[in-house]
Amino acid sequence: MVKQEYGKSQVYFVGGGIASLAGAAYLVRDCDFPGQNIHIIEEMKILGGSNDGAGDEEHGYVIRGGRMLNDETYENLWELLMTIPSPDHPGKSVREEITEFDNANPTHSNARLVNRQGEVVDVLSMGFDxxxxxxxxxxxxxxxxxxxxxxxxDWFGPHFFATNFWYMWATTFAFQPWHSAVEFKRYMIRFMHEFPRIQTLEGVTRTPYNQYDSIILPLHKYLESYGVDFAMKCTVTDLQFKEGDSITVTQMNISQEGEGSVIPVHEGDLVIVTNGSMTESSSLGSMTAAPKMNGKGSSWKLWDRISAKKTGLGNPSSFDDHVNESKWESFTVTFQDSVFFDLMEKFSRNRAGTGALVTFKDSSWLMSIVLAFQPHFRNQPDHVKVFWGYGLYPDNVGDFVKKKMCDCTGEEIMAELLYHLHFEEHKDAIMVTANCIPCMMPYITSQFMPRLGSDRPKVVPEGSTNLAFIGQFCEIPDDVVFTEEYSVRAARIAVYTLLGIDKPIAPINQHQYDVRTLLAGLVTSFR
Known part of the structure; x- marks a missing residue:
């Protein structure tokens, strides 16, 4: 396909997360593809997928998951954002805006782990034998x-899972002992340069606001300026294929406002699918209600259906049929004053936005919290403060609140947190304005589930003429899932491959071949 042939060709993105937005940006930026012929189909009423951030002062704010950015491992994300205009600072890119903010508020955690006594743990030693x-x-x-x-x-003995390193690495990236050893290996290599400073998380790059406001919103505005079509509250339920050995999509089945219809896929059209979702089926609770456990949603059902029709489209069962091993629970807390923030800043010796995850290593829920720079939302008033936290073991009974985390209300989660911080004497002053909204996410670490090499489809499967996969559940050799970079890299590969674009894709930094990085890692392992 060359430029003059674009004409009536259409590109359909299934899902409105960062992968689809990035793919659309590459189409208009690098391929001169007409924006009005690009369609992003999203079942929710808002774009961004797992890069979310919503709410207001009255009802409380919600961030389902915290996304960590890294300056040295997000090669394609940063290259893309260098070309996306900032909506707040004319003449600057989103990348420049983020860099300036991060340089003004550098991360250096002084309270990475906290013990049962409410004391900050000395974590300079990794604790390895x-x-x-x-x-x-x-x-x-x-x-x-x-x-x-x-x-x-299967790879490490019990001692490993009691080390400072495991508590810090596991909670930074949300690994569980039963997760894939291959994914853990990839992380150890990809973030090898972060190993010597894992106790301070100095390598974390912060955005001015939550990732929706700082990244998704500028991408949306950029694509709107090119006339990209956004079909919201519309669900793709199935794909139909041409008979034969090749993989050629001929039709998309969709559902909108309860009505089913068909989008024909003509010769020259492309279909780019986000298969699976980390935050699909998530459920919110409140101060007085625990979140529900929802079943499999539309993105998983779509992948289930199409993988049964054609070989080479992966095996979703490895990821979506193990909810008890892939779920955890987050919570976002909104305050009308700074009482809790003042106490936390004194306790952690970090101004909000300069610390990192504070993990309560002896917590039965393995609970962590992080205080972002305020305001964390564009519409957040100055007096309002918002922080985020999560627990990796939602089925465990709390140490203070004798209930499973998944059964707890927002008020009970706050009570458990204050117990671990030993802030009980300030409980009344803190709770009077607290609005803690818990969020259960059944598939949040499904991408880490043990898998075979063939369980994730290639970005462009063998024999595909017009279908590609993007997001967290396609296969990109050597790169790591649960990152913005993985989604953006997949989108770039998909667009360039399907359209035959001869442009370079930013390569993966090979830190494992740098002698200084290797030496620093060896020294760190003996600290």
Whole structure:
């Protein structure tokens, strides 16, 4: 396909997350594709997918998941954002805006782990013994094809999971002991340069606001300026394929406002699908109600259907049929005053926005919280303060509130948090304006589930003429899921491959071949 052939060709993106937005941006920026022929189909009423951030002072704010950015490993994300105009600072890009903000508010955690006594733990030492170091070295050098569906706890002994390193690494990236050893290996290599400073998280790059306001909104505005079509509250329920061995989509089945219809896919049209979703089926609770556990949603059902029709489209069952191992619960707390923030800043010795995750290592829920720079939302009044937290073990009974986290109201989650902080004497002053909204996410770490190499489809499957996959559940060798970069890189690969664009894709930084990085990692392992 060359430029003069675009004419009536249409590109359909299934899903309105960052992968689809990035893909549309590459089409208009690098391919001169007409914006009005690009269609982003999203079942929710808002774009952004897992990069969300919504709410107001009256009803409370919600961020389902916290997204960590990194300056040295998000090669394609930063290149893209360098070309997206900032809506707040004319003449500046979103990348420049984020860099200036981050330089003014550098991250350096002074309270990464907290023990049962409410004391900040000295985490300079990783806590490894020789068996841990040997297992880590073996993990890094073993080829992926040797792992199969091995889990992290198949690779490491019990001592490893009690080290400072595990508590910090696991809560930074949301790993569980039963998650994929291959994904853990990839993270150890991809973020090897962060290993020596994992206790301070200095490598974290912050955005001025939550990721919806700081990244999704500018991308949306950029695409709107090119006339990109956004079909909201519209669900793609199935794809039909041409008979034969090739993979050619001929029709999309959609549902909108309860009415089913069909979009024909003509020769020259492309279909780019976000298969699976980390935050699909999430449920919100309130100060007086626990969130519900929802079942499988439309993006998983779509992947289930189409993978049964054609080989090479992956195996969604490895990811979407293990909810008890992929779920955890987050919570967003809105205050009408700064009482809690003042106490936390004194306790952590970090101004809000300069610390990182504060993890309560002895918490039965393995609970962590983080105080972002305020305001964290564009519409947030000056007197309002918002923070986010999560628990990796929602089925465990609390240490103070004797209930499973998943059964707790927002008020009970706050009570458990104040217990771990030993802030009980300030409880009344804190709780009087607190609005804690819990969020259950059944599939939030489904991308980390043990898998075979064929369980994730290639970005452009073998034999595909017009179908590509983007997001967190396609296969990109050597890169790591649960990152913005993975979605953006997939989108760039999909667009360039399907349209035959001969332009470079930013390569993965190979930190594991840098002698200084290797030496720093070795020294760190003996701290």
């Amino acid at each position: 020789m068996a841990d170091r040997l297992a880590m070295g073996k993990l890094i050098v073993t080829p992926e094809e040797k792992f199969g569906k091995a889990r992290i706890n």
